[in-house]
Amino acid sequence: MVKSGTLILHTAARILMPLQLLFSVFLLLRGHDEPGGGFIAGLVAAGAFTLYLFAFGVSATRDVLRMVDPRDLIGMGLLLGMISVFPAWFVDQPFLTAQWWEVPGIDFKASTPLIFDIGVYLAVLGSVLAMVMTLMEVDKDEP
Amino acid sequence: MQLAVLSGFVLAAFAPLLHRWFGGRTSLVLAVFPAALALWFLGQVPAVMDGEVLTLALEWVPSLGMSLTFVIDGLSLLFALLITVIGTFVLIYAGGYLKGHPDLVRFHIVILAFMVSMLGLVLADGLLTMFVFWELTSITSYLLIGFNHADLEARKSARQGLFVTVAGGLALMAGLVMLGIAGGSWSLSELNAMGDVLREHDLYAPLLICLLLGAFTKSAQFPFHFWLPNAMAAPTPVSAYLHSATMVKAGIYLLARLHPGLGGTEMWIGILSVVGALTMFTGAFLAIRHTNIKKLLAYSTVMALGTLTMLLGIGTEGALIAFATFLLAHSLYKGALFMVAGILDHETGTKDVTAMGGLRPLMPVTALVALIAALSLAGVPPLFGFIAKELMFESVLEAGRFRALILLLAFSAAFLTIAVAAIVGLRPFFGERRQTPRVAHEAPASMLIGPAVLAILSLLLGLTPMLAGTGLLTAAASAVIGEPVQVSLSLWHGINLPLLMSLASLGLGYALFRRWDLVRGRLARLDPLMARGPEAGYEAFMHGVTVVSDWQTRILQNGYMRNYIMVMVLTLIGLVGNSLLLRHAPAIAFHVDVRFHEVVVVGMLVMGALFATVTRSRLSAVVSVGIMGFSIALTFILFSAPDLGITQLLVETLTVILLVLVLFRLPRFASLSTPVERIRDIIVAGSAGVLITLLVLTAWGIDQFVPISGYMIDNSVPLAHGRNIVNVILVDYRALDTLGEIFVLALAAIGVIAMLKLRAGDKAAKKATPEKEPYDG
């Protein structure tokens, strides 16, 4: 399954993956206003990496991911989710109450829901990727 | 203050770090915590003596009426002082007793946690917070009894103590809930102010029984006394602290605390005074059968706990003053004696008193401390124990009901206790020198300071009874009685009946001590009878539980998964179908508004699902499931859910990848069922399908609640600054749910990794078991 390297798949994967990743970030950021959001964006990004996995195998994908292990992504995602719980505490509101901050200069609003959504994005991406990669690794070990 | 007390939990968590820094002196460092608290509590004594009640409120969950309120009155202050003062010395003592023990860190963690729980228990005003602390003391006690967990006996005793106290804890919880309902309040101080309402309430009898069960199990009252002597498997500092001075008095504390609200009825007086007196006698009688010094002391603790219960039962003003006095006296001398027992065990290598003798020249300080504490236990003037015993006899003579019985039991217990005191305080130190497994010498200072201070206090308070009497004991007795009283203690009451009883018991007790070896031999003949005591009942009960659970597991957990599922589905069909047909005759409004393309999509969906069930090939099953999934995505998009459509599409793609990766590693579809089974399953599954269809159709006609999504739609932009309402719900309105969900997802991923990667171990196991079929087919 892993070795199914055709020219079309290779080329498609190489070109499509960055586009898909870019698209996933776009989906993530616009998610609060238009269809999209952390879950969908995380799945799109996971799809991008999965395509690459099928085209080039696990070790090549690990090279693309560089230092980041998908398991670390899970942890980072959960951590961001937890971090967004606390800011409300400092202004004497119940936990998880959304906080909004204007970023001066550009027309962009930072907020705890955005942090939270990024956390969801990373957790979904990390979880799906970790599952698929582990399965493929094991697959390779046992022909 | 609450935070100061609770910071002990934090300190417990940091104990390993402190061990790294301070090594063997950690005990001393940790002892600063209870010592500081003790000083703070001492500072409150003058105010409380003036009759003040300090209430420290800290809101916790205001919406549930739960708060962490501490109330400091005479009773709780007396307990808090005992806990912190004895706790300080126990920590110092443990530093010597467990010196170099590899698990000393664990000991420190648990004993600190216990200390905080116990303080919380006696200070808490809320019924529920008190209950939480109560259970925490049971758990920490379990961990401490089983401290030497490599020892089977210790584990067994720990489990026994846990089962008995936690079973009582369940009863207590029921009792507290009933108490809360009966009084309409969850605050102890408010409940105590409405005694008449409670005593007249219909729930009085059941709630009292439940509360008493909780208190009696915790405080080792007959017939639940057996766990306490077994708890002596714990290290001696634990026995001195938990199982004589503090935790076992939690039940007594509860009864004393609730006395103003619940006491004084026929039922209260009858049960408490008789059970207390029986416990008192049982403890004293069983004590002299033993030669193990810790068991002797444990049974004499049972005797003391019985005395306290009995005094609460008698309930006259004199009895309650005697209660407070006896409580203090007992904690002082028993704590000291236990620590002496630990010294003897530590220095001689044996716990058997008959193996010790003539140790006084070798360990003069220990001998002196033991002598003072034992004299107080025996109730010899001028020690504090004497005053307590005098008062106890006086109150027994005042008892209204069952006076003769109580008097007889109390007198017998008194002279048996004097024999116990002599066995513990005289026998190891006087007489001819005996060879002990270890050559004894004086204990280190860290182990002597605790018992010495406690023994000196026993002497000091005995000589100047006014010091204790006018001070704390007045406040404590007032809190138990519910109204202010004046306590004046004195050593000399003139020649009266209690004094004569004291003298007679001293004589009898000493005579018994002289003939102890003989009497013990005679009593050994009773052993077969003893083997049928309450502990045998406990064993039989536990055995019964094992047998029943074994039996029901074999019936219910038969291992065939489809049987479980069949039972679940049939139950669902039965229960839901029944109420559906009976309550809502399915009134289905058929106004079908369909478009052609929608029918095509839904038709594809249904066909995909059905084809997946009939196909014989894995590949076509995966394909048809895929078709179903994409049809569902289309349905979502057609019916105004773009986010869902996208998500479904992506997940569907990933699912196919997953199935490709895993499913083709598995065998082909197998046809294993017989045609009869298949028809049966079709009928069951079909009826479930029909039921669901009817349920969905019926549910649309019912509007029981106003949908909450109106609020979400209206406030999405003004409050949450988001125009995609679904996303706003996910990351803002219901973010806590989403947080939980990503945790679930992460757990599933970690589970997958664990199952696939951690497999080194079972490869070896697979080689060990030959390829055969050990399972019946």
Added chain:
Amino acid sequence: MEPIMAVAIGTLYAAAIFMILRRSIVKLVIGLILLSNAANLLIFTSAGMTRGAPPLIPEGLSAPVGAVADPLPQAVVLTAIVIAFGVLAFAVVLIRRAYEIVKADDLDKMKETDT
């Protein structure tokens, strides 16, 4: 449209339960997929089905124009879809491991606890 959906959901449930009652573990996997999809559809349709009115608010407005589909079931189902995938992956891998150890695809042969 709702009555047709009700029948479709009922069929999905029936198919799922039938597959879960099979003895072959591979069929069990298919049953799990069917069951989670059936449950998702059930929740989705519980608030009624609306055509062409997604719960989105046009730019510049503070409330949607006209009635929109109920967003709450959608939010619930959205997470349910992703979690169902996670659980499915877990179950599939569990079954695969069980198969490797027991060497049987018959659930009736997996009834002993100590394998």
